[in-house]
Amino acid sequence: MWGALFLAALWWASWASAEEPIKIGVILDLSGPAATIGTPSKLVVQMVVDKINQEGGINGRPLELVIGDTEGDPAKALMVAKRLVEKDQVAALIGPTRTGTGMAVKGYIEKAEIPTIMTVGGDPVIAGGPFGPFRWTFKTPQRTSVAVKKVYAYLKEKCLTRVAILTATDEFGKDGLDRLKQLAPEYGIEIAASEAFDVADTDMTTQLTKIRDTGAQALICWTIGPAGAWVAKNVRQLALTLPLIQCHGQPDPKYVELAGVAAEGNLMPSTKLMVADQLPDTDPQKAVIQDFIHLYKDVYHYDRQYPINTHCGYAWDAIMMLANAVRQVGTDREALRSAIEETKGFVGISGIYNLTPEDHNGLGTDSLVMIQVVDGGGQPAQ
Structure with missing residues (x-):
């Protein structure tokens, strides 16, 4: 028993x-x-x-x-x-x-x-x-460094070697700033200007006005959330013609919604998720x-x-x-x-x-x- x-x-x-x-x-x-x-x-x-x-x-x-x-x-x-x-x-x-x-x-x-x-x-x-x-x-x-390398390789391919960078003052933005500076020489990139903003800021025209006169061929912005959209709007407002490249945290319909027409033409490194329909059937990630x-x-x-x-x-x-x-x-x-x-x-x-x-x-x-x-x-x- x-x-x-x-x-x-x-x-x-x-x-x-x-x-x-x-x-x-x-x-x-x-x-x-x-x-x-x-x-x-x-x-x-x-x-x-x-x-x-x-x-x-x-x-x-x-x-x-x-x-x-x-x-x-x-x-x-x-x-x-x-x-x-x-x-x-x-x-x-x-x-x-x-x-x-x-x-x-x-x-x-x-x-x-x-x-x-x-x-x-x-x-x-x-x-x-x-x-x-x-x-x-x-x-x-x-990693931030991986995204920076992707951006720099693209710029090098397009013969755009003089850039301005605009980064947030939070930890993510600081990390982006460090990696952008650290990796620039490896890709033959010259940083013509470096400006910063707080993630809660809604007007970056002061920083962008300084950048306008530097002869930069492209602008790289490193932040996530609404601040990136404000940068895009300010770039359009100031009629800056240099390409705007956002970081890998911005591929998001919300960014386009917030930036509106100012998002048009913006570039950014992204995961394949955002271009899923255009992946070949042989890509092992496509089914997932x-x-x-x-x-x-x-x-x-x-x-x-x-x-x-x-x-x-x-x-x-x-x-x-x-x-x-x-x-x-x-x-x-x-x-x-x-x-x-x-x-x-x-x-x-x-x-x-x-x-x-x-x-x-x-x-x-x-x-x-x-x-x-x-x-x-x-x-x-x-």
């Missing part, structure tokens, strides 16, 4: 464990200046989790999201991260949205030893050296991207409020990469961290990821295409 009861207890414990949800923490800008990026990212993460759970979960266990709003505030981001890890006992974290909030939580992530896949654009979160260790920190958007678009548009209808942008793809890649690692090794933190770090040949929305201990992003310039706004939409740049 006691043997039967013991076996029954073991069966019950095994069944309960198999059904116990795997908690994933999600920290994103759901309000504040980057809410138009953070909110659709949250919707995509939920969409992926729904898909995985409908297919039976991971090794019989459903995924459960625990979501926190950073409000774009570094202090708030840190507080939310601590709550998710210490109170909610999540197995891993996805997010945050911006480089500044990413750096605000990175130190805690490394100390707490919690696997984290960020959706931030800047390099510092995985740069090491003076930026601190990144053993537990990963990110899905291309089409599946994403079908779910986003036809099943969940998210595009009615949040048209697809590059950040949606970064969120998909983050949760999918994490899910793949959990499927392989479970939720032991060290094993999970190692599995993420050993990701090879993962075909995502934003590229084909090949991570290493030294590179916690795993994307190169071939993951980006240069696009141009034509008739309000993105087209491959000529």
Whole structure:
């Protein structure tokens, strides 16, 4: 009898464990200046989790999201991260949205030893050296340096070697400024002028007036969110004829909506998601991207409020990469961290990821295409 009861207890414990949800923490800008990026990212993460759970979960266990709003505030981001890890006992974290909030939580992530896949654009979160260790920190958007290389290669091809740069004063903008200056000599690029603005600014005509008289052949703007659209409007207002190149954080219908006719002709590096219809059938990413678009548009209808942008793809890649690692090794933190770090040949929305201990992003310039706004939409740049 006691043997039967013991076996029954073991069966019950095994069944309960198999059904116990795997908690994933999600920290994103759901309000504040980057809410138009953070909110659709949250919707995509939920969409992926729904898909995985409908297919039976991971090794019989459903995924459960625990979501926190950073409000774009570094202090708030840190507080939310601590709550998710210490109170909610999540197995891993996805997010945050911006480089500044990413750096605000990175130190805690490394100390707490919690696997984290960020959706931030800047390099510092995985740069090491003076930026601190990144053993537990990963990110899905291309490194700033990769996007800068894509832009500079395009300019070199077009024989445009004298540029002006206009960058935001936040962490992402500063990272862009550093990489633009650092990599310019490698591509034979001369920086004719460098101006800055706050992400909350709505008028950059003073900076652009200074740039107008420098003889620059192109203007590179490094920011995400509405500020980039204000730059485009001011460029048009001042009748500047030099090409305006935005960063890899701006391929987004929202940018075109905010900038209006001033967006026409603007250039930017982008993931293939934004030119999905024009990919050849032989491209290994095409089927993955089409599946994403079908779910986003036809099943969940998210595009009615949040048209697809590059950040949606970064969120998909983050949760999918994490899910793949959990499927392989479970939720032991060290094993999970190692599995993420050993990701090879993962075909995502934003590229084909090949991570290493030294590179916690795993994307190169071939993951980006240069696009141009034509008739309000993105087209491959000529």
